[in-house]
Amino acid sequence: MKEIFLNPQLWAATLAMATPLALPALGGTFSERSGVVNIAMEGIMLIAAFFAVVFAHATGSAWLGFLGAIIVGLIVALIFAWAAVSLTANQIILGMAINIFASGITAYLLNTMYGFTGTPTDTPMLPTIEIPGIKSIPFLGQVLSGHSVVVYLMIIILFISDYFLFHTNLGLRLRAVGENPEAAETAGINVIKLRYLGVALSGILSAMGGAYLSIGVLNSFNPDMTSGRGYIALAAMIFGKWTPFGSFGAALLFGFATALSMQLQNTAFSKNIIMMLPYIVTILALVGVGGKSVAPAADGVPYTPKK
Amino acid sequence: MKNILKELYIPVVAVLIAIIVGSIIMLITGFNPITAYISLFIGAFGSVNNIANTLANAVPLILTGLGVAISFKAGLFNIGAEGQYWIGAIVGVWIGYSFTGLPWYIHIPFALIAAMVAGGLWAGLIPGLAKAYTGANEVITTMMMSYIAIYFSHFLLEFGPMMDKSGTIPQSPVIKESAVIPFLIKNTQLSYGIFIALAAAIFVYWLMFKTTWGFEMRAVGYNQRAAKYAGMNVPLNMVFSLGLSGAFAGLAGAVQMLGVQHRLYDSFTSGYGYTAIVVALLANNHPIGVIFAAILFAALGTGSQYMQLNAQVPGQMADVITGLIVFFVAAHRIAEVIKDLLARRQKKEVKA
Numbered sequence: 001m002k003e004i005f006l007n008p009q010l011w012a013a014t015l016a017m018a019t020p021l022a023l024p025a026l027g028g029t030f031s032e033r034s035g036v037v038n039i040a041m042e043g044i045m046l047i048a049a050f051f052a053v054v055f056a057h058a059t060g061s062a063w064l065g066f067l068g069a070i071i072v073g074l075i076v077a078l079i080f081a082w083a084a085v086s087l088t089a090n091q092i093i094l095g096m097a098i099n100i101f102a103s104g105i106t107a108y109l110l111n112t113m114y115g116f117t118g119t120p121t122d123t124p125m126l127p128t129i130e131i132p133g134i135k136s137i138p139f140l141g142q143v144l145s146g147h148s149v150v151v152y153l154m155i156i157i158l159f160i161s162d163y164f165l166f167h168t169n170l171g172l173r174l175r176a177v178g179e180n181p182e183a184a185e186t187a188g189i190n191v192i193k194l195r196y197l198g199v200a201l202s203g204i205l206s207a208m209g210g211a212y213l214s215i216g217v218l219n220s221f222n223p224d225m226t227s228g229r230g231y232i233a234l235a236a237m238i239f240g241k242w243t244p245f246g247s248f249g250a251a252l253l254f255g256f257a258t259a260l261s262m263q264l265q266n267t268a269f270s271k272n273i274i275m276m277l278p279y280i281v282t283i284l285a286l287v288g289v290g291g292k293s294v295a296p297a298a299d300g301v302p303y304t305p306k307k
Numbered sequence: 308m309k310n311i312l313k314e315l316y317i318p319v320v321a322v323l324i325a326i327i328v329g330s331i332i333m334l335i336t337g338f339n340p341i342t343a344y345i346s347l348f349i350g351a352f353g354s355v356n357n358i359a360n361t362l363a364n365a366v367p368l369i370l371t372g373l374g375v376a377i378s379f380k381a382g383l384f385n386i387g388a389e390g391q392y393w394i395g396a397i398v399g400v401w402i403g404y405s406f407t408g409l410p411w412y413i414h415i416p417f418a419l420i421a422a423m424v425a426g427g428l429w430a431g432l433i434p435g436l437a438k439a440y441t442g443a444n445e446v447i448t449t450m451m452m453s454y455i456a457i458y459f460s461h462f463l464l465e466f467g468p469m470m471d472k473s474g475t476i477p478q479s480p481v482i483k484e485s486a487v488i489p490f491l492i493k494n495t496q497l498s499y500g501i502f503i504a505l506a507a508a509i510f511v512y513w514l515m516f517k518t519t520w521g522f523e524m525r526a527v528g529y530n531q532r533a534a535k536y537a538g539m540n541v542p543l544n545m546v547f548s549l550g551l552s553g554a555f556a557g558l559a560g561a562v563q564m565l566g567v568q569h570r571l572y573d574s575f576t577s578g579y580g581y582t583a584i585v586v587a588l589l590a591n592n593h594p595i596g597v598i599f600a601a602i603l604f605a606a607l608g609t610g611s612q613y614m615q616l617n618a619q620v621p622g623q624m625a626d627v628i629t630g631l632i633v634f635f636v637a638a639h640r641i642a643e644v645i646k647d648l649l650a651r652r653q654k655k656e657v658k659a
Contacts (some may be wrong), residue, residue: 083638090637097633104626111621112336272462279451286443
């Protein structure tokens with residue numbers, strides 16, 4: 001057991017596994033802080049993962065693939081925002097709709113565009129980065145260096161997100177809209193616009209998470225390859241009490257559970273029991289064990305502006 | 308009659324728009340939507356066997372859909388029917404293979420009732436009590452419980468206590484003859500389970516609309532504060548509605564095991580728990596509507612396989628259309644927006 005924890009691969013895998021959870025979890029933080037529950041992040045990730053491969057292969061550039069994925073993710077998020085914010089449709093049901101649609105359309109297009117052989121094998125991948133200095137430190141270098149560029153991008157976005165949400169005027173307004181939209185509107189804040197912003201940010205970050213899976217870790221797309229990560233990200237965000245660093249910490253914990261279950265594949269201890277832990281921990285957090293997680297007051301409640 | 312038409316308006320329009328958008332997607336990707344839809348229809352309803360398989364597909368959808376509809380009516384979002392289905396399937400199969408010497412009229416009801424209790428506890432005990440007494444959002448807790456249930460089934464089947472020791476494939480032993488719900492039509496998947504599903508729909512209708520208990524559940528769903536002032540026990544109602552909701556999802560799992568699969572396979576999803584949400588939504592949570600909505604989505608499922616073989620359109624088109632239907636049902640205010648736009652344009656034209 002001891003050598004498993006001393007193996008730097010476990011900790012490197014933890015960080016790698018946490019990235020596709022942390023990105024949508026950060027996105028979900030923006031969306032829910034503005035008052036919109038975005039379950040559609042799962043579907044947005046999946047669609048982005050697919051189009052990352054499409055654009056990367058068509059242009060021969062992984063970066064253009066990444067950009068294309070973000071644009072497609074943003075478009076889907078804006079459609080969701082339009083229905084959820086402007087048409088005040090039920091956010092949970094809309095999210096389910098987009099997730100079912102995403103699962104269908106990506107598998108459908110995979111078949112029609114590439115046939116049954118899967119996505120082309122010459123699809124370019126996003127680069128990995130060796131950090132000079134840290135790279136040569138024993139153990140730490142193996143854990144922190146040599147990851148996909150998206151991993152480091154996520155860390156940068158993490159700090160920006162925290163600064164934006166808690167240290168800027170716009171961040172304060174975004175949070176006000178999710179807590180008490182009526183009061184925010186009275187104070188002259190455009191509730192609708194800020195909710196669009198929150199959802200758009202969640203779409204962009206989810207798309208990055210999806211693209212990381214398809215052209216960061218691999219260079220191919222498989223049907224339903226996000227396998228519920230958008231939902232797990234929501235759990236991470238809740239466990240992290242709707243804060244960027246909390247979300248990241250929870251994503252690390254969930255990433256650790258996944259990495260550990262992979263290492264334990266050949267031991268007597270069942271990996272399936274380990275895989276349950278993140279979900280159990282999330283329920284405990286919601287029920288209030290170890291400090292209750294409380295959602296923004298107007299989270300999930302559509303708002304109709306007073307005329 | 309007028310009321311029924313009004314109720315049908317949103318789902319029918321949503322289905323039509325979804326079919327049109329689906330056609331556009333097929334045209335863009337180089338398929339003829341008309342031949343696709345014709346082969347979809349033939350696949351679902353073209354022969355006695357096809358109809359039987361569509362109805363067989365509808366059985367778990369009716370039962371899980373009823374479960375979700377109950378929770379929606381009570382103002383709760385049980386989106387964890389998938390997990391409750393698995394728990395019901397686990398318990399149903401376990402009773403099915405581990406008890407011997409029981410007559411069928413004891414063995415089958417025993418397995419079904421135990422599965423209902425297990426599914427009910429899975430939804431009512433943790434998500435229900437957590438919602439009622441700590442306010443924990445049931446959307447998240449039921450979803451988390453789904454993942455726990457699925458990993459629990461992996462744990463049981465992958466070299467765990469429920470794995471069939473005679474082989475190396477992660478699957479349970481086959482249930483005993485006395486626990487099998489017999490097939491209604493040979494060489495199809497349709498078992499007598501269809502009658503259980505139909506009876507369940509009628510039972511839920513009676514419960515929701517003809518009993519005090521159902522009235523209280525609907526009252527709590529409609530306006531919690533008013534229900535509280537009327538002297539109803541709101542927390543207890545929440546626990547019961549989530550429990551009842553889980554019980555029907557659990558029943559779905561057991562009926563599927565005893566009637567169709569006869570053993571539990573290792574898998575990541577049955578898919579029924581998620582489609583159940585769509586079924587309840589399209590039916591506007593009406594128990595009788597659930598039957599028709601379940602048949603519609605079951606038909607999309609069976610028809611799409613035929614469509615893939617005969618019109619070469621990938622079967623996932625069914626999911627695309629399902630997603631679109633749900634989207635347009637949820638966003639039904641699109642109609643108002645379009646009406647507004649048209650009215651405004653007409654005004655402009657009049658002015659000009």
